[in-house]
Amino acid sequence: MTDENLSTEFDLEHFLPYRLDRLADRVSEALAQLYEAHYDLNVAQWRVLAWLHHRHELTAKQICAATRMDKARVSRAIQVLEGRGLMVRRPSPRDQRWQDLRLTEAGQALMVELVPQVRAWEAELVAPLATEEYHRLLDMMERLERPLRDDE
Amino acid sequence: MTDENLSTEFDLEHFLPYRLDRLADRVSEALAQLYEAHYDLNVAQWRVLAWLHHRHELTAKQICAATRMDKARVSRAIQVLEGRGLMVRRPSPRDQRWQDLRLTEAGQALMVELVPQVRAWEAELVAPLATEEYHRLLDMMERLERPLRDDE
DNA sequence: CGTGCATGGTTTCATGTGCAACTATTAGTT
């Protein structure tokens, strides 16, 4: 991309940050309907569950990194989820500052019920794209994101 | 896309809502540095300015639709921007319930200064993509978004 | 060992946001 027409006019419809934000917002809103109404989870809680389901055992720090959420926000989500008996935490034997987080049976059960719904919904979401296009999309997103990464 | 492997496992790295959100978040954060630090604008205020710059004259309602922000949020952004002398509002002659919003000279001047910076930054952002790829990306995003649109 | 520094997680506090109630104006129906 070397379009150097840097005039003061710009068309927001072709401004990537705007388009990205709008799409992400709509997608996120649609997804939220799946877990909010039926399972009474907010975004933060859903993300914590999703990562624990995905990775089995994690610390809060790792969840912060994965979800890009503030540690206070993660901490609060964990409190709620633990209160609802969906997950447990115990101080890590390796380092008492960390806590190992994992889903309880109930948490697992919830995810086993929820995940297929989410997957089915996602299949519909990406239905307008051919499989090959979808891969290219993820690849482009990866290339856009890489220079923006702070650490790792 | 007709991959019907709806198992209970799913890899968040290939879960579009997650990837989309993460990218949008990073992009938005990077962009915010341009207008926050130097111009003391928050996201809502930036969006209002951007749309007024783009479309010259709008009502709050139209800005709500364009930015997908709550009308209270837009209303508050407008109050601040007007207080800073960057824009003005006057009741629309066509309908006293509406107010026509437009940038002041100062608001125009700010955008004339800011927009080229934003455009230059965006050029860097999309540099990893070939021009043709970029068009395909926007096209795919459009196709993903269309079914999610509520109205219009 | 022990004193200081770093780190994971919690809590406090100030702020921004969304929802819902409200005001003012206009449109519709009879």
Added chain:
DNA sequence: AACTAATAGTTGCACATGAAACCATGCACG
């Protein structure tokens, strides 16, 4: 014309969030 419904925008309130202060634990270096 009058009464009702709808619409644009504002405000009150309750809640979620992020930054920073805080606490507890572990590590490094003397």
